[in-house]
Amino acid sequence: MTEGYAGLGGYDGYGYDGYEDGNALAGPLREIFTVDVTAATCRCVSCGRTGEVATLRVYRHAPGLVARCPGCDAVVLRLTRAPHAAWLDLKGTTALRIPMSEDAVSV
Amino acid sequence: MGIVSPGFQGRPRRGDTRLPPGQYLTEGFPVLSAGPTPRIPTDRWEFVITTETGQEYRWSWADLMALPSETPTVDIHCVTKWSKLGTIWQGVSLDTLFTEVDSAADFALVHSYGGYTTNLPLEDLLDGQAWIAYRYEGEALAPEHGGPARLLVPHLYFWKSAKWVRGIQLLLTDEPGFWETAGYHNYGDPWREQRYQGD
Numbered sequence A: 001m002t003e004g005y006a007g008l009g010g011y012d013g014y015g016y017d018g019y020e021d022g023n024a025l026a027g028p029l030r031e032i033f034t035v036d037v038t039a040a041t042c043r044c045v046s047c048g049r050t051g052e053v054a055t056l057r058v059y060r061h062a063p064g065l066v067a068r069c070p071g072c073d074a075v076v077l078r079l080t081r082a083p084h085a086a087w088l089d090l091k092g093t094t095a096l097r098i099p100m101s102e103d104a105v106s107v
Numbered sequence B: 001m002g003i004v005s006p007g008f009q010g011r012p013r014r015g016d017t018r019l020p021p022g023q024y025l026t027e028g029f030p031v032l033s034a035g036p037t038p039r040i041p042t043d044r045w046e047f048v049i050t051t052e053t054g055q056e057y058r059w060s061w062a063d064l065m066a067l068p069s070e071t072p073t074v075d076i077h078c079v080t081k082w083s084k085l086g087t088i089w090q091g092v093s094l095d096t097l098f099t100e101v102d103s104a105a106d107f108a109l110v111h112s113y114g115g116y117t118t119n120l121p122l123e124d125l126l127d128g129q130a131w132i133a134y135r136y137e138g139e140a141l142a143p144e145h146g147g148p149a150r151l152l153v154p155h156l157y158f159w160k161s162a163k164w165v166r167g168i169q170l171l172l173t174d175e176p177g178f179w180e181t182a183g184y185h186n187y188g189d190p191w192r193e194q195r196y197q198g199d
C-alpha cells in the first residue's frame, strides 16, 4: 500500500487499466482453500463465459481484490482481507468446477 | 509525481492531529481502481438524483458548469491507510444540487459510470460536507482520479468519494454499495477507524 503504484498502464499512464491475470489470486486464495482455485473453472453470471479462474482480470490496486470477466468486465470474484477475517464474494460466478484428484476421495 | 507544489503552505507534519489513527501521510496521489477506467466525454455526461418516489433531477455538464462552484481545501483519507492533507478541489456543493429536490429519504446510494456504487446517510452529503468535484489542484480532474467528475466526501474514507459519479439514488432503507458488501464498514469514519465490518 505504497504510493506510486506501477501497474500495467502506469501510475500516470493513460487508461489506468492495471489488471493482472487470475494467477494473482493464487496466493490470497491459498489462505482460504486447500486446493488451487486458479485452476478451477468459473462461469460468468453476466455473460455466461466459462473459463479458468486464472484467466480472469484481477485489479489489486484497490481496497480488495476484484476479479473481472475478460469477456464482459463484470465482477466475477471479490476478496477482501482484513486483519482478522477475509470476505470472499462469488456472486458473479454460477459455480466453481474444481478439479479434484481421485486419490483425495479414498481415505 | 507530486501534484501539490512543495511550497504549499500549512501542510502539517507527520504526527499532526489532522492524521487519523492508523494512517500515514503521502505526497503523491495513489490511483486505486477496481476495474477499467471509464472515459466519459462531457457532452455525454449527466448527473441524476433519483428520489424514493422515482422522481428524477438531471444535470448536463453545461448545467453543472453553470452552477456556482466552491473550492474546498480538504484532507483525504484512504482506507488503504494513506492520507493526503490540504488537497484543493473545485466543484458544486451537493447543497446546491439538493435545493430543489423533494425527498423524505434518509439514505443515499451513489452510482458511478462503470457500475461502482457506495452508500452513505443522506445527511452526510449535505450541510457543506460534499461536492461534485471536477477540478483538482487547478486542473481538470483526470479520468484515473474519477474525472470528469467525482463525489468528494472528505470526512469519510475515500472509497465513499465515488469516482466517475453518475447519480445519487435516494432510499428509505439503507442499501450497501460495492465495498460495503465486500467486508468494508458501512459508514467508514476515519477518525473512529471504521475500516471493516465490525470495526
Ligand SMILES: [Zn+2]
Pocket: A044, A045, A046, A047, A048, A049, A069, A070, A071, A072, A073, A074
Ligand atoms: Zn462475462
